[in-house]
Amino acid sequence: MRLRSTEAGWGVLLRTFHWLIAALILAQAVIGLSMVPMGVTPAKVRVFALHKSIGMTILALALLRIAWRMGEKRPVDPAGMPRWQRGAARAVHLTLYFLILAIPLSGWWFNSASNAPLAWFGLFPIPSLTGGYDPVWKPRALLTHQMLFWVLVALLVAHVGAALWHHFVQRDDVLRRMLVGSRERNGGG
Amino acid sequence: MKVALGWLCTAAVVCFAAPALAKTWQVDAARSALTFTNAYQGVPYTGQFRRFTAVIDYDPKDLAHAKFEVTVDITSLDTQNAERDHTALGADFFDTTKFPRAYFVTTSFHQAANGKIVADGTLTLRGISKPVMLDVAFSPQGGAATLDVTARLKRLDFGIGAGQWADPSMIGNDVTVHGHLLLHR
Numbered sequence: 001m002r003l004r005s006t007e008a009g010w011g012v013l014l015r016t017f018h019w020l021i022a023a024l025i026l027a028q029a030v031i032g033l034s035m036v037p038m039g040v041t042p043a044k045v046r047v048f049a050l051h052k053s054i055g056m057t058i059l060a061l062a063l064l065r066i067a068w069r070m071g072e073k074r075p076v077d078p079a080g081m082p083r084w085q086r087g088a089a090r091a092v093h094l095t096l097y098f099l100i101l102a103i104p105l106s107g108w109w110f111n112s113a114s115n116a117p118l119a120w121f122g123l124f125p126i127p128s129l130t131g132g133y134d135p136v137w138k139p140r141a142l143l144t145h146q147m148l149f150w151v152l153v154a155l156l157v158a159h160v161g162a163a164l165w166h167h168f169v170q171r172d173d174v175l176r177r178m179l180v181g182s183r184e185r186n187g188g189g
Numbered sequence: 190m191k192v193a194l195g196w197l198c199t200a201a202v203v204c205f206a207a208p209a210l211a212k213t214w215q216v217d218a219a220r221s222a223l224t225f226t227n228a229y230q231g232v233p234y235t236g237q238f239r240r241f242t243a244v245i246d247y248d249p250k251d252l253a254h255a256k257f258e259v260t261v262d263i264t265s266l267d268t269q270n271a272e273r274d275h276t277a278l279g280a281d282f283f284d285t286t287k288f289p290r291a292y293f294v295t296t297s298f299h300q301a302a303n304g305k306i307v308a309d310g311t312l313t314l315r316g317i318s319k320p321v322m323l324d325v326a327f328s329p330q331g332g333a334a335t336l337d338v339t340a341r342l343k344r345l346d347f348g349i350g351a352g353q354w355a356d357p358s359m360i361g362n363d364v365t366v367h368g369h370l371l372l373h374r
Contacts, residue, residue, distance in 0.1 A: 040276055042353055049230055115270040117232035122358075125232050133269035 005072045009182030017065035053121045059104035078172040110141035212248040214372035221370040228361035236268035252298040261291040314347040336370040
């Protein structure tokens, strides 16, 4: 198992970041969409707290992932991939990186403007971005958080769809190198 | 007869009420505040009651005749969080439909061993009356004075957020109430 990425596949660290963040995003979507209509009970408060804590975890992981990725090789695109597909893939990936920062940040911003508590899994408090209640920015932050989420959903449809298309239609290595890294016979693993 | 009665009343006011009036302060409501601190999900926050009235009879040299009487409009709660305020006024918490006001009145004042003044009183909140102790700090400045009082309460003593909200790790049981009053004659 290679820690670092090569031209043939993603290293174990980036693959871990990718799938961990993917799993947390899926959990956040389910929690986020189901928590809002809940009646006001302690359970709702706990679910909101969980959503906030996972969100801050994603933000931290995204920062670490981007920092690590800066010094990484990028596996080469499959031979014969058209220029527009390479461009589209780059654009989607770049926007996804932006969103895994921007969505937690907008949630943190909304939480701050709401003057709601924020303690990472109840362990330590995370400071406010607005220095207290801010009724002007509160609705804007919420709208930003929600809009960016739906942009993420649309991009993930494209991202997952493209990965499956590469794997099942093009029968290339694009999905495999994110699942298992580079092929064993190419000296990876 | 009417005139005589009138004079008698005036004399009574002058003789008996005047000494009491001499130590009754006017509260400058705009520059006074009734705040409290509590913890929500382990994170401390401060709230306030924007409307309250206080009758302050106080002379540090005459504690025997000192008296505080405070009425708080609970619906004026402001914790700088609209959702939290809305929930806090509901039936699970302050239940302001039934109990829109809190009332505090002192019963006696004494000087503690450390020299500080302590007021004993009764707080009626959410229909429950309990003894409450106030730390009193009074500093006169010419014809005016500032009065700072602090009380440490337990919200569950008054049934605020009992039942499903009782867990003190979610909403702290300890509440520190602080009154900062600007007084003038």
